[in-house]
Amino acid sequence: WRATSKSPPPPSASTPSWLRVASKSKKMPSKSESCAVLTAAGSGSRLCCEGPKALVELSGRPLVWWAARGLRAGGVGAIVVTAPASSIEEFRSALSDIDDLTVVAGSDRSRQESVALGLAALGRCEADTVVLVHDAARPLTPPQVTARVIDAVRGGAGAVIPVLPVTDTLKTVDAAGVVVGTPRRSDMVAVQTPQGFRWDVLIRAHEEGASLGADEARAATDDAGLVEAIGGTVHTVAGDERSMKVTRPLDLALAQILVAEETSA
Ligand code: CTP
Numbered sequence: 449w450r451a452t453s454k455s456p457p458p459p460s461a462s463t464p465s466w467l468r469v470a471s472k473s474k475k476m477p478s479k480s481e482s483c484a485v486l487t488a489a490g491s492g493s494r495l496c497c498e499g500p501k502a503l504v505e506l507s508g509r510p511l512v513w514w515a516a517r518g519l520r521a522g523g524v525g526a527i528v529v530t531a532p533a534s535s536i537e538e539f540r541s542a543l544s545d546i547d548d549l550t551v552v553a554g555s556d557r558s559r560q561e562s563v564a565l566g567l568a569a570l571g572r573c574e575a576d577t578v579v580l581v582h583d584a585a586r587p588l589t590p591p592q593v594t595a596r597v598i599d600a601v602r603g604g605a606g607a608v609i610p611v612l613p614v615t616d617t618l619k620t621v622d623a624a625g626v627v628v629g630t631p632r633r634s635d636m637v638a639v640q641t642p643q644g645f646r647w648d649v650l651i652r653a654h655e656e657g658a659s660l661g662a663d664e665a666r667a668a669t670d671d672a673g674l675v676e677a678i679g680g681t682v683h684t685v686a687g688d689e690r691s692m693k694v695t696r697p698l699d700l701a702l703a704q705i706l707v708a709e710e711t712s713a
């Protein structure tokens with residue numbers, strides 16, 4: 449699979465029903481607008497594509513476009529996309545039909561640092577503004593998941609993550625690959641994005657964890673982890689299987705099947 453940017457846009461009828469943007473009158477009610485950082489600055493080394501992973505196409509549109517549309521359909525206002533510094537113009541043109549969206553350069557050192565750059569571009573918000581962090585690598589997140597996360601933060605949580613039960617048994621191993629433990633599967637969950645935060649909580653977590661961001665191997669793999677590190681409580685809401693992350697070629701094949709099934713339904 450390779451990123452090709454010039455196929456025609458799909459007709460709106462081919463958008464899966466769960467991703468269709470509600471018309472203005474049907475927009476989900478909101479006390480105040482929420483905003484989001486959409487991370488898309490990764491290269492996609494495990495997908496083995498040419499060019500940035502977020503520009504790889506699904507049914508004629510790049511992954512980052514699907515992810516941004518899904519956020520908007522879930523009730524998100526301003527969106528800041530972190531793109532690879534060398535591809536900013538390509539991202540801007542791929543996302544030109546989505547309003548209230550800004551593309552800025554992310555980091556080539558870690559996802560965590562890309563999020564920090566996106567937050568800086570978002571600028572100062574009210575302390576209780578809901579800020580989401582979402583991965584462009586999750587193009588098909590149903591708007592209902594986004595809305596659940598936003599509602600939970602508005603309901604008083606400082607940090608909220610969507611989760612699913614794990615189906616594989618998980619083990620901890622040492623550096624030599626020898627098993628050192630088997631956590632109870634029923635105690636474990638798989639974590640998705642968008643993750644939602646009060647703005648003041650997320651900013652403090654990123655400020656205090658900033659030094660880890662210089663290197664992906666040490667950096668936090670999600671933003672909730674930074675909140676945990678400063679002693680914050682992280683709440684959970686139900687995630688969704690369709691919010692799967694496109695990491696390897698098999699994931700992209702699954703995403704293509706999901707879009708095709710929905711559009712033929
Ligand atoms: N990301 C980012 N900045 C980075 C690294 C990752 O904004 N320096 C983003 C990716 O674009 C992606 C999300 O973080 O949307 C989750 O990362 P992942 O799925 O690991 O994507 P990549 O880092 O691109 O893929 P890989 O690790 O296989 O290279």
Ligand code: MG
Binds near residue numbers: 490
């Ligand atoms: Mg990565």
